[in-house]
Amino acid sequence: MNNDIQIFYFANLADKLNCENEFFPLDSTPTTLAQLKEQLSERGTVWHELLGEASTRCAVNQAIATEDAILKRGDEVAFFPPVTGG
C-alpha cells in the first residue's frame, strides 16, 4: 500500500461504478489527475463515460483540483457529480 492513493466516489458515481472507495497503486513516475482518469477509464465503458463527463468534479486532498494536479502517494482523490446540498 506504499504507493497507493485512496480514491472516493460519491452519489450517482458510487452507485454506477459500484464502488465507494478503493486504494489504487500509483506508477513510479509522477502521475497527473488526467493520467489517473485515463487509467481508471480503461476499466470499461461506464468508467470511461462517467470520469470523462464534463460535469464530474475532482478533488485532491479534499480541495477541488484541475486535470494537471500531480498526485503523490498517500493522496486522497475524490470523484463526484455537481453538489446538491442546502
Add this chain to the structure above:
Amino acid sequence: MISVQTEDFQLEREYQRLIARDGAGAVVTFIGRVRDFASGDKTFLLQHYPGMTEKVLERIEQEAKARWSIIASTIIHRVGSLNIHDQIVFVGVSSKHRRDAFAACEYMIDILKTQAPFWKKEGQHWVEAKDSDQAAADAWLNADSWQALEKD
C-alpha cells in the same frame, strides 16, 4: 460556528447563540427544508464527503466574515436519512446593522449550494444540480471580480 450532523436543530437555540454577544442589532436566519416530492418512494437521503465538507463550510464562513461586518455566524447542515418537511440546513448571521446580516446570510447559502459536497437522493434518484443555483453563486463571484477590477 459550523456543524455537519444527523440530529435536528432548534431555531430558538441558534438564535440565542447568535445574539449572545453584545451589539447584535440585526439577526438574519435561513432554514432549508425537505420539500414534498412526487414519488411513491418517500425516502430522502443526504450524503456528504466527510472532511472536505467541513473545510468548505469553514472557508465559506471565513469569506463572509472577510466581506461583511459580522458579529456571529452559524452554518448547520444535516446528513443521513430525512423525511418530508424535515429541516436540512440552517444559516444564521448577527451583525450591527441589517444589510451585513442579509447579504452574508444569502452569500453563505448561495455558495454552500454550489460548493459544499452534499448530495440529495429522493427515493431512488440522485437530485440533479440546478443552473439557477449556479447562477446565484456566480453572481456573488462575478461581483467579487468587479470589485477586484475597481481596486486596480
